[in-house]
Amino acid sequence: MKKKALPPAGTRLMMSGNEAVARAAWESGLALASAYPGTPSTEILEELTQYPDLNAQWAVNEKVALEVAIGSAVAGSRSLAAMKQVGVNVAADPLMSQSLAGVVGGLVLVVADDVGLSSSQNEQDTRFWGRFAHIPVMEPADAQEAFEMTKAAFDLSEKFETIVILRLTTRVCHVKSLVTVGERRAPNSEGGFTYDPNRWVLVPSTAKRRLPLQAEREKALKAESENSPLNVVEQGPDKRVGFVTSGPGYLHVKESFPDAPVMKLGLSHPAPFEAIRAFAGTVERLVVVEETEKLLETELKAEGIGCTGKDILPSNGELAPEILIPAIAKFLGESVPVRKLAHDSSLVFPRPPTMCVGCPHLGVYYTLSKLRRQVTISGDIGCYTLGALHPWKALDTTTCMGASLTMALGLDKGRLPKDADKSVVAVIGDSTFLHMGIQGLLNLVYNKGNATVLILDNQTVGMTGGQDHPGTGKDAYGMPAPKVDFIKLIEALGVKPERIHKINPYMMPVLFKTLKEEMAIPEVSVIITDQPCVLIEDHERFAPYTVIEEACTGCGNCLKTGCPAILVRKREKVAKNGKEQELAFVDIDISGCTGCGLCMETCGPDAIKRMVPPAKTPKEAQAHG
Amino acid sequence: MVESAITNVLLCGIGGQGVLTASEILAEAAIAAGHDVKKTEVAGMAQRGGVVTSHLRFGPKIFSPAIPPGQADVLLAFELAEGLRWISHLKPTGIALVNTMRVIPPVVSTGLFSYPVDPLSDIRASGTRMVPIDAGGIAKELGNARLVNSVMLGAVAGALPFAPDSVKECLVKRFSAKKPELGVLNAQAFEAGRAAAVAGAKAA
Numbered sequence: 104m105k106k107k108a109l110p111p112a113g114t115r116l117m118m119s120g121n122e123a124v125a126r127a128a129w130e131s132g133l134a135l136a137s138a139y140p141g142t143p144s145t146e147i148l149e150e151l152t153q154y155p156d157l158n159a160q161w162a163v164n165e166k167v168a169l170e171v172a173i174g175s176a177v178a179g180s181r182s183l184a185a186m187k188q189v190g191v192n193v194a195a196d197p198l199m200s201q202s203l204a205g206v207v208g209g210l211v212l213v214v215a216d217d218v219g220l221s222s223s224q225n226e227q228d229t230r231f232w233g234r235f236a237h238i239p240v241m242e243p244a245d246a247q248e249a250f251e252m253t254k255a256a257f258d259l260s261e262k263f264e265t266i267v268i269l270r271l272t273t274r275v276c277h278v279k280s281l282v283t284v285g286e287r288r289a290p291n292s293e294g295g296f297t298y299d300p301n302r303w304v305l306v307p308s309t310a311k312r313r314l315p316l317q318a319e320r321e322k323a324l325k326a327e328s329e330n331s332p333l334n335v336v337e338q339g340p341d342k343r344v345g346f347v348t349s350g351p352g353y354l355h356v357k358e359s360f361p362d363a364p365v366m367k368l369g370l371s372h373p374a375p376f377e378a379i380r381a382f383a384g385t386v387e388r389l390v391v392v393e394e395t396e397k398l399l400e401t402e403l404k405a406e407g408i409g410c411t412g413k414d415i416l417p418s419n420g421e422l423a424p425e426i427l428i429p430a431i432a433k434f435l436g437e438s439v440p441v442r443k444l445a446h447d448s449s450l451v452f453p454r455p456p457t458m459c460v461g462c463p464h465l466g467v468y469y470t471l472s473k474l475r476r477q478v479t480i481s482g483d484i485g486c487y488t489l490g491a492l493h494p495w496k497a498l499d500t501t502t503c504m505g506a507s508l509t510m511a512l513g514l515d516k517g518r519l520p521k522d523a524d525k526s527v528v529a530v531i532g533d534s535t536f537l538h539m540g541i542q543g544l545l546n547l548v549y550n551k552g553n554a555t556v557l558i559l560d561n562q563t564v565g566m567t568g569g570q571d572h573p574g575t576g577k578d579a580y581g582m583p584a585p586k587v588d589f590i591k592l593i594e595a596l597g598v599k600p601e602r603i604h605k606i607n608p609y610m611m612p613v614l615f616k617t618l619k620e621e622m623a624i625p626e627v628s629v630i631i632t633d634q635p636c637v638l639i640e641d642h643e644r645f646a647p648y649t650v651i652e653e654a655c656t657g658c659g660n661c662l663k664t665g666c667p668a669i670l671v672r673k674r675e676k677v678a679k680n681g682k683e684q685e686l687a688f689v690d691i692d693i694s695g696c697t698g699c700g701l702c703m704e705t706c707g708p709d710a711i712k713r714m715v716p717p718a719k720t721p722k723e724a725q726a727h728g
Numbered sequence: 729m730v731e732s733a734i735t736n737v738l739l740c741g742i743g744g745q746g747v748l749t750a751s752e753i754l755a756e757a758a759i760a761a762g763h764d765v766k767k768t769e770v771a772g773m774a775q776r777g778g779v780v781t782s783h784l785r786f787g788p789k790i791f792s793p794a795i796p797p798g799q800a801d802v803l804l805a806f807e808l809a810e811g812l813r814w815i816s817h818l819k820p821t822g823i824a825l826v827n828t829m830r831v832i833p834p835v836v837s838t839g840l841f842s843y844p845v846d847p848l849s850d851i852r853a854s855g856t857r858m859v860p861i862d863a864g865g866i867a868k869e870l871g872n873a874r875l876v877n878s879v880m881l882g883a884v885a886g887a888l889p890f891a892p893d894s895v896k897e898c899l900v901k902r903f904s905a906k907k908p909e910l911g912v913l914n915a916q917a918f919e920a921g922r923a924a925a926v927a928g929a930k931a932a
Contacts, residue, residue: 452841
């Protein structure tokens, strides 16, 4: 893998929060980083692969990532685990317990909250984990702070021998701003793993002994927080409202109320209650500005510090000056200026995310949409979740990573008479299967479920931009790595060999026939589709298709593939059997077309033809090996 | 020309159009001019053909990264309907540079929604200054559809509080690093966009 040139110490450059965390971790003497991709955290580990003298790894899931980092930190090395907010649910088991044993080498758990839900199934507030697990939480507001706090987090982690959560939000991860970088500190080299079963072996007696130590640590951290340079007051002349804030909330307060006194919390848990109490005494009213939930506000009220927060501000979504300014004006009894919009943007059609032109999932969802009335389809997390949308509408449930397989068993066994004749189909991607699907499939087989499982193996983590995993044969650096054999694995989980099929998803008649057959058999079947994501190197393009204008009857079948390269040239309304029917005559955007031939398969009148002479088709390529 | 201390530039388009690269280049030019800079976009699902915006703010000191509605000095739209979608983000005194190219999403091709009949007139009706740019046509004339990006950068360069040539320098530097002839080609596209904006402004 080609590495970028490292900017020397003292350079001031544009960095995203994620890039700044990676740089700072390297400068802090990081030895090991482990992560599972997830928006908006993905780039942290990708960036770390660009730095020398550390080991950056993609883990199969977040629990694994955190445990690998814990092992490394217990061995004495500075370590980092990175994940998105929902990843911490998966990693909660080691997080909650290791809080008792703690760490030796610094361990920073970087969590990126998808505030505003650009790409997640929920908007949970990671700050709660700090309270739940009794570990400190830091909240940078921008890239420079992310850089500085990453360094401070490693120091704090080693000083208190605890995991530290560095909580980012989308607007920290993906905002680029200027950061001044520094030198690398040498990685830890003294010490090493110390035999200490009373600490590292968390049997009940050990845990019981560690609990008071955890409480003591939290008390010491409270004192640290009261005096931390990360918790600062910025004075201001307009004392009608003083703000307590953290993370990007601070930026919005400064932008909106440049004259207001602000108490900014960098080390936000444990909160410096005495410092906040003193600050509250200097202002007329105290307002807590936090993303997203009512957390610090509740704690302040419990401490007897009067304040306002979520009564006037939203408890979900991103904060912004356009939210803060009117809310505070109203709070102060001032008139709220009404802004007149130049144009109502809701009048413009939506542009929901779509699957890519020629995506191997298109054929799968086209096929599923044809079987719609006969199946309940449990889905999972990935690009293929888009199968729930128009035009396929071929997904009934999506909850979290791996839930397609487990919920399929429940949908099968818990069904009521109305659904007696329906088949259950589970759809999961390759990386999601390796993340949390293996156990679900094992459980489905073990409990004698009746479901047909589609593993859409596009040979990458597609949604987050194409990362590697144990099924791709490459590691985080793009170097060769052992590759899992899906068929052997699935057989080992107990699926009968004759119930396992590998299919090219562009060959829809085969896919359709196999699906129908397997749905009829009351056992667990697995169909693996084996064509790569169109965005990765292994994907091969073929000569594009075009529409013979005279031959197109306007039936619109090809549009049901959902391929974005198929465009409507004209629409016509006609009367057919006494009913009005709309015809859509199509065209293909040849610059986008990958030549997969899917639309051609759906075309009754044979109006879709390959444009340039004899290039091989994907099917032919497959047939010829 | 922008007058206040802070300049807000909103770039909009759809996934894959190069909106983010254009924003990077403008950010580099702003840094070179000595400004504090923040640039933000929301990626994730938007990568899959969805709406993409990039907020670029620069000035002596920038706090919030996102531009509030009605606060953009410049709107650089890479697609026609997207220009209309984001026009409310402009200040009344702002200027919109709009690529007249239309990109039809599946929700429109499949008949669920319709594409606005005349987005340019709708944008004009909002009362803001607008310069239409046929960036697609210009790029095609130069022989490469992927030059749309550089045409739009040329178009916007005259509306920023620093010398247009500094944007060109950042652009050329980026592409020359890949291949010297790419630098030349993108410089041509930049100049064509700049000329189109001047001509368009006169016509408007």
